[in-house]
Amino acid sequence: MNRVVTTVVVALVLAGSGSLAIAQESAAETQNKQIVLDFYEKVLNGKNVEAITSYLGSRYTQHNPGAADGVEGFRKFIEFLRKSYPQAHSEPRHVFADGDYVIVHSHAIRDPGTRGSAIVDIFRLEDRKIVEHWDIIQPVPETAANGNGMF
Amino acid sequence: MNRVVTTVVVALVLAGSGSLAIAQESAAETQNKQIVLDFYEKVLNGKNVEAITSYLGSRYTQHNPGAADGVEGFRKFIEFLRKSYPQAHSEPRHVFADGDYVIVHSHAIRDPGTRGSAIVDIFRLEDRKIVEHWDIIQPVPETAANGNGMF
Numbered sequence: 001m002n003r004v005v006t007t008v009v010v011a012l013v014l015a016g017s018g019s020l021a022i023a024q025e026s027a028a029e030t031q032n033k034q035i036v037l038d039f040y041e042k043v044l045n046g047k048n049v050e051a052i053t054s055y056l057g058s059r060y061t062q063h064n065p066g067a068a069d070g071v072e073g074f075r076k077f078i079e080f081l082r083k084s085y086p087q088a089h090s091e092p093r094h095v096f097a098d099g100d101y102v103i104v105h106s107h108a109i110r111d112p113g114t115r116g117s118a119i120v121d122i123f124r125l126e127d128r129k130i131v132e133h134w135d136i137i138q139p140v141p142e143t144a145a146n147g148n149g150m151f
Numbered sequence: 152m153n154r155v156v157t158t159v160v161v162a163l164v165l166a167g168s169g170s171l172a173i174a175q176e177s178a179a180e181t182q183n184k185q186i187v188l189d190f191y192e193k194v195l196n197g198k199n200v201e202a203i204t205s206y207l208g209s210r211y212t213q214h215n216p217g218a219a220d221g222v223e224g225f226r227k228f229i230e231f232l233r234k235s236y237p238q239a240h241s242e243p244r245h246v247f248a249d250g251d252y253v254i255v256h257s258h259a260i261r262d263p264g265t266r267g268s269a270i271v272d273i274f275r276l277e278d279r280k281i282v283e284h285w286d287i288i289q290p291v292p293e294t295a296a297n298g299n300g301m302f
Contacts, residue, residue, distance in 0.1 A: 066292075
């Protein structure tokens with residue numbers, strides 16, 4: 001996995017009135033990142049429908065306009081992937097966390113050998129379960145105005 | 152501005168060996184968010200080419216495949232917006248920070264009255280200057296499979 005951002009607690013500052021630690025990332029944020037990356041690997045890439053309930057909450061608010069709402073809607077999406085694109089794979093390139101949110105910037109390829117799409121998924125977690133999801137999807141174009149790539 | 156996530160230092164935990172503060176967001180992350188939101192308002196929405204140098208570093212690595220690299224490429228993009236879409240406006244809906252990165256999920260409308268696009272911008276900052284940018288852009292569709300909207 002290239003360039004996954006794994007910022008952890010780095011800064012310790014001693015304040016006048018006692019010891020004060022300024023953490024760039026809380027333990028909960030680190031844990032949320034790992035939960036989402038596991039979910040990516042087991043559910044999204046592994047297409048394991050049975051594993052869904054380990055990661056999603058009892059409700060799952062879906063903002064992807066192409067997907068039905070709720071846990072059942074997501075289950076149908078994974079079944080669709082398993083049937084229609086069994087080799088589909090999403091490779092996280094950046095992973096960020098801020099409070100209850102985890103943001104994943106990934107390169108998704110449904111058919112091996114194609115350029116695929118750049119995707120940002122935003123997940124909101126409650127009590128270590130994913131309860132809400134937004135995403136933005138853009139196909140990787142054949143040519144670009146700069147040589148830096150989309151990732 | 153709706154639903155902008157402004158997570159700040161919230162958690163104080165006393166550890167056994169002394170006072171330990173676990174911050175969900177460092178002062179630098181809070182400052183980076185504000186820099187990017189100011190940049191959004193003054194440069195992107197205000198289309199103020201002169202303000203660019205206040206926010207961008209001496210180099211600006213561009214990953215948007217439609218935009219030329221560097222500060223000069225970005226200046227040309229703002230001039231294009233000012234000339235072709237003078238009423239273009241991007242409304243941040245979520246703003247996240249993680250280390251040197253700020254992520255903005257926004258609703259961009261170039262022509263008032265149109266549905267516009269959902270965009271995620273990812274900015275990397277060094278010394279309070281924006282030095283690298285990725286984005287993903289998806290038009291808001293006319294209909295959706297759920298009633299939650301894209302934001």
